[in-house]
Structures are given as C-alpha cells and as structure tokens.
Amino acid sequence: MLPSQEKIVALPQLLAKVEEWRGQGQKIVFTNGCFDIVHVGHVDYLERARLLGDKLVVGLNTDQSVSRLKGPTRPLQDEMSRIRVMASFWFVDAVVLFDQETPLELITALGPDVLVKGDDYALENIVGHEVVLARGGAAKTIPLVKGYSTSQVVAKILGEKP
Template sequence: MNSKDKILSLPDLQELVQAWRSEGQQIVFTNGCFDILHLGHVDYLEKARQLGDKLVLGLNTDASISRIKGPSRPLQDEMSRARVMASLLFVDAVVFFDENTPLELIKALQPDILVKGDDYTIENIVGQDVVTARGGEVKTVPLVKGYSTTNIVRKIENQQNS
C-alpha cells in the first residue's frame, strides 16, 4: 500500500471505520501536529496502536498549528507531515483537522479507544466525554522523556547561534 492511500478525507475515513467495525476491529484514535518525527512520536504511536486493531491519526492542518504554536510553525507542510505519518506501519489512516482541537473529528469517528500521552490526565483529554459516553475507553501512554519537536528546534537554533 502506498502511504498516500492512508491519507483520507473524513467521509472516506468514516466509511473505512464502519467497515473495520463491521469486522469487529477496535478503532484507536490519537492526534497531534507531528511536525518533526522523532523517537518520542514513534514510541507513542506504536504503544497507541497496541491498544486496539486500527490506529487513526488526526493531524493538525498548517493553519491549526500556526494558531496554536505561532507563526513560525509548522516547520513542514501538512502533506509532508501526513505522508511521513502514513508511512509508519502502525498508522492505519491519517485525517486532517483544521480546528484547534480534534473534538469534531472525535464526534464524527466515535473511536473505541482515545489515546494521548501521559502528559495529559484523562479528564483533560479533549473528547474523553464523547468516547466514554458510548462505552469507549480513554487511555494515556507513557512518553519517552526528553523528546519533543520544540526541544529539537531549540537545539538546532542553539547550534546555529554558536
């Protein structure tokens, strides 16, 4: 399968999720910017995928990231980020969202398991109420300490300034 084939519109993804569900598969959902792929991301996504049968990744659009993180971000455009994420064998589908949070996407997809890193508490995870209301689970997975895109950017900037 080509990585481009895993980048879906919301209607196409909803159809695919419905097919997966009809086969009895559990749908795991997580989201993020994933601006520079690093070990922390790979470890997190691998752990998230192990919680169910299919991993759906909600990816912030460029406009969404700029609103949240400022005008200097993202570092890579959304299609580049989507292709990189879709190339990971444990990511089954990638879908964009333009809002600041994935709440509308979570409502539309109704995942069985909603996952974030353990830097969140369950009650602070956007969409946890939607998922638990239909009997789904909300989980956190341990993050690899010291890995973040922000830290990588700082390190590059510091090297350029020295």
C-alpha cells in the same frame, strides 16, 4: 499510488473505512497531534497507541491550526509532508487532517473505541474523552519518552537551551 498514500483520507472516506473495520469487529484507536518534526518519542507513542486496538487513526493538525496553536513560525514542515510521514508508518492505518482548534468534531464523528494522548495529559483534560466514554469506549494515556519533543529538537538546532 503508493500504499502509504492510500492511508491519507478525507473525513467521508475515513468514516466509510471505520464502518468497514467495525463490521469486521475491529477496535478503533484514535490520537491526534501536529507531528511537526517526527522523533523517537512520536514513534514510540504511536506504536504503543496502535497496540491498544486493531486500527490506529491519526488526526493531524492542518498548517493553519498548527500556527494558531504553536505560533507563526510553525509548522516547520507543511501538512502534506507531515501527513505523508505519518501514513508511512506500519502502525498507522489512516491519517486525516483537521483544522479546528481541537479534534472534538473529528472524535465525535469517528466515535473511536479508544482515545489516546500522552501522559502529559490528565485523563479528564483529554479533548473528547466524554464522547468516547459515553459510547462505552476508553480514554488512555501513554507514557512519553522523556527528553524528546519537537520544541527541544528546534532549540537544539538553533543552539538554544530548551
């Protein structure tokens, strides 16, 4: 098994890893997304998220949840492709799939020290922020790289204006 594949975990494995990391005094950062076509905006965002703690856990939407959120033509890449790409980044320590409409159940089970989303979210609109704050953690936003989104990439490929 390749090292990046070892970062792809199911929830029970993830919870065991997080318990181990916490036992070592490490700060856990969590974020989530579809990450359908990875671009520089994603890379910048994820790397900055990792700098907020010692371990970065990424919750990745399943194919079915991406379709529910983005429509029947998405995702463009299947979940196994997307999860493998996420796991290949040095700044991502674990990746777990979730199929719910939001990552609230995952955040509640995980109890991250820091919950992160892009600055296109207001802090009070970040799903799970109440759970993290109640545990003494923090919810933060990270500035997004302007002009980069999967929707814009798709529009450019199709020769459409985004």
